[in-house]
Amino acid sequence: MQIFPAIDLSGGKVVRLYQGDYEKMTVYGADPCAVARDFIAAGAKYLHVVDLDGAKDGTLANFDSISALAKQGGLYIEVGGGIRTEERIEKYLDLGVGRCILGTIAVKDFDFTRRMAQKYGDKIAVGVDARDGYVAVSGWLETSKEKGVDFCRRLYDAGVQTVIYTDISRDGAEQGTNLALYRELARIEGLHITASGGVSSIAELKELQAIGTHAAILGKALYTGRLDLREVIKEVG
Numbered sequence: 001m002q003i004f005p006a007i008d009l010s011g012g013k014v015v016r017l018y019q020g021d022y023e024k025m026t027v028y029g030a031d032p033c034a035v036a037r038d039f040i041a042a043g044a045k046y047l048h049v050v051d052l053d054g055a056k057d058g059t060l061a062n063f064d065s066i067s068a069l070a071k072q073g074g075l076y077i078e079v080g081g082g083i084r085t086e087e088r089i090e091k092y093l094d095l096g097v098g099r100c101i102l103g104t105i106a107v108k109d110f111d112f113t114r115r116m117a118q119k120y121g122d123k124i125a126v127g128v129d130a131r132d133g134y135v136a137v138s139g140w141l142e143t144s145k146e147k148g149v150d151f152c153r154r155l156y157d158a159g160v161q162t163v164i165y166t167d168i169s170r171d172g173a174e175q176g177t178n179l180a181l182y183r184e185l186a187r188i189e190g191l192h193i194t195a196s197g198g199v200s201s202i203a204e205l206k207e208l209q210a211i212g213t214h215a216a217i218l219g220k221a222l223y224t225g226r227l228d229l230r231e232v233i234k235e236v237g
Contacts, residue, residue, distance in 0.1 A: 001214065001215060001216060001237065002045075002046050002194075002215035002237070003215070003229075003232055003236065004078070004194070004218070005046075005048070005217075005219075006050070006222075007032050007035055007047065007049050008052050009062040009065050009081075010052045010061075013030050013032075014027070014029035015052065016220045016223060022056065026223075032049075033069060036074075037072070039075070042228075042229040042230040042233065043229070043234075043237070044229060045237075046076045046215070047076070048196075049066055049077055049079045050081045050101075051066065051079070051081030054081040055080070055081040055082055060088075060091075063091075066095065070096045073096075077096075077097050077099075078098060078100070079092050079097050079099070079100055080100070080102075080127050080164075081103070084104065084105040086116065089120065089124070098123070100120075100124055100125070101125045101126065101164060102126050102127070103126070104137040106155070107135055107144050107146070108137065113126065113158065114159060117158060117161070118158075122161050124160065124162075125163065126163050126164070128148050128163050128165045130167055130168065131143050131168045133147055133148060134146065149188075152185060152188055152193075160191075161192055162191075162214070163185075163191060164196050164217065165181070167198065176199075176200055176201070176204060177195055177197060177200075177204055177208070178197070179207055183211050186212045193213050194215040194216065195216045195217065196216070199217070199218055201227070202227070202236070205232060
């Protein structure tokens, strides 16, 4: 199973939100590249980066930080947050980013998402963030009327290969991830699912691996020391 330690960016700093609430933000570092180097030292091969400012307002607020991470090298980087145009996709891919994550736009312009998935293949993923089972958009500030699992099926039929699925209620809470949900998602044959939100134990990661989850994102549990990245990679990576 691929392990993606996470760097969430706001104002150029490494932060974590609690359940997607921008008012409940904790700063964990001022230098994203230094955090990434620590991940590499622990054996990481992958990195999940989110521009939280971009997710909220669609700007390129943290582009310089993401550019620095890409130039530093050593990690396959996937980036999300405010990617709503093909121009933005190309801008990130030109940096050397491995994959762009579409979020809000995937819900609001499904045809665009279909076109991008068919044109760029595995360089496109979709982040499906759900609150109470329904897809949330615009930095988790709005909730749509579509169930997350149903949306994942539609995405796969449209050519999307990878979905990063977050249960917002578990995100940043360190109370465990939603294993029942990932068992259900595993039934969508052929779709690569990345588990995100609340993963906080090796046992959980082993269960996710056993049900066929393709990758997992680790966030707050790494920053608080609840999980040791080196140990995680040794056990399930």
